[in-house]
Amino acid sequence: MAGGEVFVVDRIVTRPGCARRFVDAYLSEYAPGAHERGMTLRDVLVSPPIWFEDQSNVVTATWALPSPQAWWEMTWQGRPDPGLGQWWDGIAELVAERTRSVAASAADVDRLCDV
Template identity: 50%
Template sequence: MVSAEPIVYVVDEMVVSPGRARAFLDAYLERYAPGAIARGLTLDRVLVSPPVWLEDQSNTVSVSWTVRGARAWWHQSLLARHDAEVLGWWEDADQLLTTRRRTVSCSPADVEVATDV
């Protein structure tokens, strides 16, 4: 059965410079997360890979968010794109990252509903 408001998953996958993962994650949760929540995202989970704070190698920090429906995702996305605090956060964060990527997805059963915006 197709949900009226599909769950859209927004996943940030960030490879952090060696020895900086714990500080980066603290900053992400303190500086970025409150604004994301205010824009309508719900924090789903935070994962650190490998599951140990590395000093001489990079950790990958993956943060998964959810939002109900494609309209809500577009709304929060547009708000973020025009928010100087968000832009400043990512500019600062990039100093601690070697790479980052964001994916947006939903379950296969929800694709038709998610694309009907």
């Protein structure tokens, strides 16, 4: 399979006043397992850059994997793990909505498509 770094982007809209608690839980509880699945945390961004008490924030976490193969391996490890769903269920009171996307550098897309 072609090389090229793959990025996993988690975008979480927190419930009002919950962004700091979400980030703390994400980094202390979710991130260690993600590291075990081969993911490297690149950034955790909070938008806007203020801990609102009465409004939502958007938290964007960007993870990197060294190749598409590494992304597939991470996916194969994570999907059957009931602990991941339980973790997200356990913090549901902090989260208004969440999405995950997968991306690569534009310079790598042609190479990644050549499998």
